[in-house]
Amino acid sequence: MAASKSLIIIALYSWLCSSSYSFEANSSEGLLRIGLKKRTLDFDSVNAARISRAGDHYYLRKKGYTRRNQMDSKAEIIYLKNYLDTQYYGEIGIGTPPQKFMVVFDTGSSNLWVPSSKCLLSINCYFHSRFKARLSSTYTKIGIPCKIHYGSGSISGVFSLDNVKAGDIVVQDQEFVEARKEGFLAFLAAQFDGVLGLGFEDIAVGGATPLWYNMVGQGHVAQQIFSVWLNRDPTSTVGGEIVFGGLDWRHFRGEHSYFPVTQLGYWQIEVVDIHVAGNSTGLCDHDCEAILDTGTSFLAGPTRAVAQINHAIGAVGIVSFECQTVVSNYGNRIWEYLISGLRPETVCVDVGLCLYNGSQDFSTQMNKTFNNGTEKGSSANETALCTFCEMIAFWIQMQLKQQKAKDRIFKYVDELCEKLPNPLGKYFIDCDKIDNMPHVSFVIGNKSFPLSPQQYIVRVGEGCSTICVSGFVPLDIPERRLWILGDLFMGAYHTVFDFGNLKVGFAKAA
Numbered sequence: 001m002a003a004s005k006s007l008i009i010i011a012l013y014s015w016l017c018s019s020s021y022s023f024e025a026n027s028s029e030g031l032l033r034i035g036l037k038k039r040t041l042d043f044d045s046v047n048a049a050r051i052s053r054a055g056d057h058y059y060l061r062k063k064g065y066t067r068r069n070q071m072d073s074k075a076e077i078i079y080l081k082n083y084l085d086t087q088y089y090g091e092i093g094i095g096t097p098p099q100k101f102m103v104v105f106d107t108g109s110s111n112l113w114v115p116s117s118k119c120l121l122s123i124n125c126y127f128h129s130r131f132k133a134r135l136s137s138t139y140t141k142i143g144i145p146c147k148i149h150y151g152s153g154s155i156s157g158v159f160s161l162d163n164v165k166a167g168d169i170v171v172q173d174q175e176f177v178e179a180r181k182e183g184f185l186a187f188l189a190a191q192f193d194g195v196l197g198l199g200f201e202d203i204a205v206g207g208a209t210p211l212w213y214n215m216v217g218q219g220h221v222a223q224q225i226f227s228v229w230l231n232r233d234p235t236s237t238v239g240g241e242i243v244f245g246g247l248d249w250r251h252f253r254g255e256h257s258y259f260p261v262t263q264l265g266y267w268q269i270e271v272v273d274i275h276v277a278g279n280s281t282g283l284c285d286h287d288c289e290a291i292l293d294t295g296t297s298f299l300a301g302p303t304r305a306v307a308q309i310n311h312a313i314g315a316v317g318i319v320s321f322e323c324q325t326v327v328s329n330y331g332n333r334i335w336e337y338l339i340s341g342l343r344p345e346t347v348c349v350d351v352g353l354c355l356y357n358g359s360q361d362f363s364t365q366m367n368k369t370f371n372n373g374t375e376k377g378s379s380a381n382e383t384a385l386c387t388f389c390e391m392i393a394f395w396i397q398m399q400l401k402q403q404k405a406k407d408r409i410f411k412y413v414d415e416l417c418e419k420l421p422n423p424l425g426k427y428f429i430d431c432d433k434i435d436n437m438p439h440v441s442f443v444i445g446n447k448s449f450p451l452s453p454q455q456y457i458v459r460v461g462e463g464c465s466t467i468c469v470s471g472f473v474p475l476d477i478p479e480r481r482l483w484i485l486g487d488l489f490m491g492a493y494h495t496v497f498d499f500g501n502l503k504v505g506f507a508k509a510a
Helices: 002-013 123-127 211-217 303-313 318-339 344-351 362-372 380-401 406-419 431-436 487-492
Strands: 021-026 031-038 065-068 076-079 088-094 099-106 112-115 140-150 153-166 169-182 194-197 225-230 240-244 252-260 268-271 273-276 288-292 299-301 427-429 440-444 447-451 457-460 467-470 472-474 482-485 493-498 503-509
Touching: 099 112, 112 153, 123 169, 140 169, 153 211, 169 211, 225 487, 252 268, 252 493, 268 440, 273 303, 299 303, 303 427, 303 472, 318 344, 318 380, 318 406, 318 427, 344 380, 380 406, 427 431, 431 467, 447 487, 487 493, 487 503
Parallel strands: 021 088, 099 194, 112 169, 288 482, 299 472
Antiparallel strands: 021 031, 021 076, 031 240, 065 076, 088 099, 088 153, 112 194, 140 153, 153 169, 225 240, 225 493, 252 503, 268 288, 273 440, 299 482, 427 467, 440 447, 457 467, 493 503
16 A cells, blocks of 8 residues: 555656635735635645746645634635645735636746636636636736746736736736636646746746736835745644735744845845755855745755755655565565565566566566556556566566575665666655654855754655655756755745845744
8 A cells, every 4th residue: 555655646746836815904004914825735636737937836726714814803814724735825806896816926937827718728727717808897908929838838828907906905907918728737637726926027928017016116015025924833724924015023033034136037045055964965065046936845956966965864766665665565575486486577476566468578567667657457556566576576586596695685676776767856755754854954145044854844645645755856957056945945934025125034934
């Protein structure tokens, strides 16, 4: 069962993140607070659309119930079940009267888009709210076509103009994209409707003015800052909040440490070093950059650096994980069958991991597994387990011929499992070892920002089916040592995006 569950994660882990919000506003003070809602993370819902710029953004959202914030009679916050998730989403309204949409508040992009009622050829659009221009009295047609690319898909549509409502604030004449086509794989299972970009206008597709710029320009906020709090308390139903024009003092401790934005476009800062267990990894040497991205769940960085960190914390790739799982669960039985004289392919049939097919040899079976991922007559899950079993049986057989001792043979097999390629770039952790894992710290300026293993590990599932996933994932940008600090980092540190002074501030989240 453990092996079967862990294989499912190949699809599930390839996507994660979202955001959702209800509103708490005090326009007279020039401050808008939006409650962020956390999406439950489970095997049935995680395998959803992944929209990512450079392959790094992940989104999800989920419906919930509403309830009044007892601290502010004007606030209305949506609560969701909290299960150590990294998904946050919020609600906006477009048009007059407002048509409601759930959007990702994404500091890693700068355009606002939602599905259009004219999105007829993409099945994805039929599963989401769609903007109906004819129902809005303030709608203005622009009609200029555009296409927004993400790492695992794209959307295309036309620019339009209308009022956008966020909480009690109404931004007039806001450019947005009515999406008429969405990438099939990227958005089919996504439960958010669109994306609201909070990056700089430099990266806005089509030269569109971002909503935040208009919010400032139209005088809706007293301060040119917005702040993000992502709740990491698994016992709380409140997912977090984004505050436009100010800070919520309840959600951080101490003072913020501020660092300059080094390159306009993204909320990008310099990272001096990365420490594991207090020791420098030497991965940066004052030459790393990091983007603060609320549209990314994880901590993404160069493949070589991520591999080194994951090795240091004891994480293994999905292929290595499955290989070692088969060794752990079936190794002794495979050993006993082999020393009794059975052939490797027969051993795996007797163990119950393979279906006998005399017309296919071992190499053919392996090629089918790794190239196609499926085999007629059996699931990809069964095919993979069979392939791992036959590889392990073959390795043990070769060592037996060299008359090696059992403990040495199994040590050798375990080492071979660790050296297997990790094409999907996903790393897994033994959940029972989390408490003994080291802290990983990002050194920014002259200050260290440590993450505990509880903060950089994501739990998927519940009870005996729980799988623990490393929050460090690979992302390679040519000729750059670039990191993406996503929700896992901002869950640990309340973050202020200071638009007026072009800097980013961090304080311990409360």
